[in-house]
Amino acid sequence: MHIYINDTKFDVNENDTIIQVADRNDIHIPRFCYHKRLSIVASCRMCLVDIENVKYPQPACSTIVKEGMRVNTNNRSAEEAQKNTMEFLLINHPLDCPVCDQAGECELQDVSLEHGDYKSAYKELKRTVIDKNIGELVSTEMTRCIHCSRCVRFGEEVAGIKELGMTGRGEDTKIETFINEGLSSQLSGNVIDLCPVGALNNSLYKYSARTWDLKQMSSISSNDCLGSNIFYHTYNDEIKRCVPKEDEEINLSWLSDNDRFGYEGIKSEERILHPLIRHNENLEKTDFNSISEKFIEYLEKYSSGSCAIMSAQSSCEEMFLFQDLLRNKNVKKIDHRSKECDFRYQKNYPIIPSFDIKLVDIQSLDNIIIVGANISKEFPILSIYFRDAHKNNSTNIFSLSTYEFEENFPLKKSAILNSQELENYFTNSNNESGINLEKSKKNLILIGPAVSYLSNYSNILNNFSEYAKSINANLALLGDQANTSGAWAMGILPHRLPGGCFY
Amino acid sequence: MIKVCTQTFDCKDPSSIETYIKLGGYSAWREILNQQTPKSQIIETIKDSQLKGKGGAGFLTGLKWSFISPTKSQKYLVCNSDESEPGTCKDRDILRYNPHSVIEGMLIACYAIGASVGYNYLRGEFIGDQWKVTNNAIKEAYEHNFIGDNILGSNVSINIIPLIGAGAYIVGEETAMLESIEGKRGMPRIKPPFPAVQGLYGKPTIINNTETIASVPYIIKNGIDWYKNLGAGDAHGVKMFCMSGHLNKPKVIEAPLGTPFSKLLDECNGILNDKKLKAVIPGGSSVPVVKGEVIMDTPMDYEPLMKIGTMLGSGGVIVMDETTCMVSVLERISRFYYAESCGQCTPCREGTGWLYKTLVKIRAGQGDQSDLDLLNRVANQIEGHCICALGDAAAMPVKSFLTNFWNEFEYYVEKKQSMII
Ligand SMILES: Cc1cc2nc3c(=O)[nH]c(=O)nc-3n(C[C@H](O)[C@H](O)[C@H](O)COP(=O)(O)O)c2cc1C
Ligand code: SF4
Ligand code: SF4
Ligand code: FES
Numbered sequence: 033m034h035i036y037i038n039d040t041k042f043d044v045n046e047n048d049t050i051i052q053v054a055d056r057n058d059i060h061i062p063r064f065c066y067h068k069r070l071s072i073v074a075s076c077r078m079c080l081v082d083i084e085n086v087k088y089p090q091p092a093c094s095t096i097v098k099e100g101m102r103v104n105t106n107n108r109s110a111e112e113a114q115k116n117t118m119e120f121l122l123i124n125h126p127l128d129c130p131v132c133d134q135a136g137e138c139e140l141q142d143v144s145l146e147h148g149d150y151k152s153a154y155k156e157l158k159r160t161v162i163d164k165n166i167g168e169l170v171s172t173e174m175t176r177c178i179h180c181s182r183c184v185r186f187g188e189e190v191a192g193i194k195e196l197g198m199t200g201r202g203e204d205t206k207i208e209t210f211i212n213e214g215l216s217s218q219l220s221g222n223v224i225d226l227c228p229v230g231a232l233n234n235s236l237y238k239y240s241a242r243t244w245d246l247k248q249m250s251s252i253s254s255n256d257c258l259g260s261n262i263f264y265h266t267y268n269d270e271i272k273r274c275v276p277k278e279d280e281e282i283n284l285s286w287l288s289d290n291d292r293f294g295y296e297g298i299k300s301e302e303r304i305l306h307p308l309i310r311h312n313e314n315l316e317k318t319d320f321n322s323i324s325e326k327f328i329e330y331l332e333k334y335s336s337g338s339c340a341i342m343s344a345q346s347s348c349e350e351m352f353l354f355q356d357l358l359r360n361k362n363v364k365k366i367d368h369r370s371k372e373c374d375f376r377y378q379k380n381y382p383i384i385p386s387f388d389i390k391l392v393d394i395q396s397l398d399n400i401i402i403v404g405a406n407i408s409k410e411f412p413i414l415s416i417y418f419r420d421a422h423k424n425n426s427t428n429i430f431s432l433s434t435y436e437f438e439e440n441f442p443l444k445k446s447a448i449l450n451s452q453e454l455e456n457y458f459t460n461s462n463n464e465s466g467i468n469l470e471k472s473k474k475n476l477i478l479i480g481p482a483v484s485y486l487s488n489y490s491n492i493l494n495n496f497s498e499y500a501k502s503i504n505a506n507l508a509l510l511g512d513q514a515n516t517s518g519a520w521a522m523g524i525l526p527h528r529l530p531g532g533c534f535y
Numbered sequence: 536m537i538k539v540c541t542q543t544f545d546c547k548d549p550s551s552i553e554t555y556i557k558l559g560g561y562s563a564w565r566e567i568l569n570q571q572t573p574k575s576q577i578i579e580t581i582k583d584s585q586l587k588g589k590g591g592a593g594f595l596t597g598l599k600w601s602f603i604s605p606t607k608s609q610k611y612l613v614c615n616s617d618e619s620e621p622g623t624c625k626d627r628d629i630l631r632y633n634p635h636s637v638i639e640g641m642l643i644a645c646y647a648i649g650a651s652v653g654y655n656y657l658r659g660e661f662i663g664d665q666w667k668v669t670n671n672a673i674k675e676a677y678e679h680n681f682i683g684d685n686i687l688g689s690n691v692s693i694n695i696i697p698l699i700g701a702g703a704y705i706v707g708e709e710t711a712m713l714e715s716i717e718g719k720r721g722m723p724r725i726k727p728p729f730p731a732v733q734g735l736y737g738k739p740t741i742i743n744n745t746e747t748i749a750s751v752p753y754i755i756k757n758g759i760d761w762y763k764n765l766g767a768g769d770a771h772g773v774k775m776f777c778m779s780g781h782l783n784k785p786k787v788i789e790a791p792l793g794t795p796f797s798k799l800l801d802e803c804n805g806i807l808n809d810k811k812l813k814a815v816i817p818g819g820s821s822v823p824v825v826k827g828e829v830i831m832d833t834p835m836d837y838e839p840l841m842k843i844g845t846m847l848g849s850g851g852v853i854v855m856d857e858t859t860c861m862v863s864v865l866e867r868i869s870r871f872y873y874a875e876s877c878g879q880c881t882p883c884r885e886g887t888g889w890l891y892k893t894l895v896k897i898r899a900g901q902g903d904q905s906d907l908d909l910l911n912r913v914a915n916q917i918e919g920h921c922i923c924a925l926g927d928a929a930a931m932p933v934k935s936f937l938t939n940f941w942n943e944f945e946y947y948v949e950k951k952q953s954m955i956i
Binding site: 072073074075076077078080087088089091094096113116117119120121123124153154156157159178179181197198200201202203204205 | 703705720725727873874875876877878879880881882883884885886887888889892893896909916919920921922
């Protein structure tokens, strides 16, 4: 099947929209309400294009291609329609770009420059909208809102909590939270990126820099073990904000609020910026040179009876060097598991504990059993995959936990158990679990970090591994720190060397 | 005088099931259940009767029913009793005085399209009277087992559920109504997919106006030819005309389609105080206005009204005499669409406000010639560029008022006052 856009022929799939074809082929069509990861509402009318033999211009975001369709994105009719929409969007917009944080990266500015007019015929009073306090992280300037409803759809469709909605009618339509509620979802910061204008802003970044002065550096979020891709934006060598870096295999277009705002921790006054050395009761500030000499001296003196703990928030390189140094100095007991107490499991544990399947394959699972994890709080990005799996594939999701919480996706069944009950959940001869998974289905059992703190962790792990084997399930092991897997691989363990050889 | 939907209107206790049954009510429904009439036969009958939708668009009802997806899945019928189009006041009378014709019509329609549930969505303001009458009538029909499970022992089960809106004009638009029924904000959906394929809760759904639905039992009972022949001249069938404005006796008249406008005027005893007719909006405030002299001899039917540049719409006939200031009428109409736009489409949300504010300015004596061109331009920028027809409905009056009464608008901006004193 094929269509023509601006007289060039393109191959298309049956259910493509015009905008999808255009995007694939780098043909620019302006848009506001359309977002590739949200449902289509076709309400902003910015993407109007001309279609041969159709009286009025049609929205490219919602119009499905037809064989031989001839589309024009930039002839007189299309350009006029786009210009007209731009005119309507601007009549009530405050045009306060000089004091707007979005300026410089604003879709309204960009599209207006390309498709708008330099003057307006509108002479009436402009609309003003009173700002709402919707929480600590997202600040509002609702007079700037262009009603694209991306923020509303994000809540309903991605975050799974309907926090923002439209109230009022016509020109008085407003985006608001439900009666004085603030945003509470762990994904709420994403509306800052989604908002094409400066209506929903990053509270912590507010008025602290201009976008065109920022430098961008890519990084990996160290907030959880998913490793979301991020960009840090810096000004004068200071991190000003953090935004998602698109990644089709992990965080898609999103970030959790912890990913986004976690960098604030480096500004904490409690942060240790210098090495400290203990003299009796007191910790005294020192520098790296003098401390490293002291360190080696102590190591040589006390190595045999010492143990060393390293945080799994460190990089693999740091961890490798750390264990190398210590082992050379005869320190045998090295570990990163500062919160665990039952280590019997460690002999059979994988060399590199992992999620076992790709996140994108969650979509195709039939059943997921979550053991001891509050996904929407601890791994918000993962909750997006779970929601999608439930929505698109009717995946059954079960939750077994030792405490109570809510999830932003529907649970087929959830149970609150004590550690003993958890251990025996699938081994009790009279299986009352009500969870009956078939071997022929695609199953996943996910063990959350909280389980590893239990005193019978080894038994629990053993029983769930056995059960996983019996139903052909993948076993996903989620660490409590960003690089737990790296710590296992680098041998930050008493019984293994880097690469997994037994010590 | 013919009476179809208005048959019970003059009876004592018009809304009771006894009155309705005495006049032959529910016999069509009984007959269908007895004969197990094939669904396709009912759809063909309605199609051949040329019954057209009375909600505004005038789409052939039988044809619409035939679009219903033939799948076995759940299907729905929705009766659109949101009647909010300014100038329209017919459905409220049907609901008040002949509620059982709506119920029987809904049952037959449900049967024909294979729906097991029918919703009747009443406008919020009907809570005082029509809502009570509707609920009571449904209760009566349940008691007679015309609705419910295993109706009259026929194995057919259909439930009718009444709903009441919250006062938004836009939920009269069929897809906004579906959203509202689903408990969401009443905003029109993009089409396609059309409701007959993907409607309420994603299932195939047919939406019809109250008057359309109320006509169905009479057509099934009396036959195709009977209904077709009710029309005058080339027209088929009847329509309720809501005669309002400068009339000696404003009222709702059920008359043959094709009746000349002048005859409807006579029925209302002519123009108030024998003034001269100036202008008519023949189908509710959304359709273009025409000059009095143009419409006088026009048959009130879909085609002839199109020929004179307007539409039959909902049958809300707004009559204006020579004392009417067209600038102030347009200001009032524009205010309505400004207040009732659902606010999702940019051109409608922003444009309706622009139109209204400009008209307010003109009326306050602060407009100039350029504002008239602006009105035309903004109307053209809205028309055809929105999700639903409310945008067009806001634009069409503006364009037609300016075209037909340009000199009056020009006078207003020049002299800063109305031509009509
Ligand atoms: C803004 C708007 C308001 C409408 N309001 C009503 C209404 O109040 N009642 C109605 O029956 N149809 C209304 N309609 C038309 C409906 O969308 C739909 O066409 C109609 O209910 C179909 O029924 P019919 O085919 O029997 O006429 C409205 C349409 C629009 C665009
Ligand atoms: S607040 Fe921003 S994202 Fe939300 S509707 Fe307004 S412009 Fe769109
Ligand atoms: S045209 Fe107006 S009323 Fe209709 S969907 Fe768009 S904004 Fe809403
Ligand atoms: S992007 Fe297509 S209508 Fe908004």
